[in-house]
Amino acid sequence: MASWGSCDFHELRDLNERIKAAASEQEMDAFYTGLLDEMMNGLLADVIERTPPGPSGHLHRNWFTTKARRSGKHYRAEIYNNIEYAPYVENGHRQEVGRYVPAIGKRLVRSFVEGKHMLRDSLFDLQKAAPDFIKAKSEEFLSRMMEGK
Secondary structure (H helix, E strand, O other): OOOOOOOOOHHHHHHHHHHHHHOOHHHHHHHHHHHHHHHHHHHHHHHHHHOOOOOOOHHHHOEEEOOOEEEOOEEEOOEEEOOOOHHHHHHEEEOOOOOEEOOOOEEOOOOEEEOOOHHHHHHHHHHHHHHHHHHHHHHHHHHHHHHOO
16 A cells, blocks of 8 residues: 655644634624724714814814624624704704804894715724725734634
């Protein structure tokens, strides 16, 4: 019987162990929450940049995000602004023409003020950028896994 030589499967076993470790629920959970947190931080920065500062900067300073968390099979995080008038700046609002507003020292001229759409536009930008961002982060994760780091 001819001998074809010997083969050491040590590296293959190591690769298998790294794949099992990386595919563990805890490791994947950490990857997904980290990914979502990073995306939310970018979204938050974009929304803050688009928010009109106004005279007090109050609206500008009150954007927040929650930490990413797993909810069943899904991961969730929220972005919010707890200022009462934030939805009116975002979506626009009606106003009474001719009414005097002491805060600005003028009478209102227009019947509708168009919204700034800082959150909506930032979400659209995130939707466009997300596939490439997720692909890059996934490749990084797989690369680290394959190298055993």
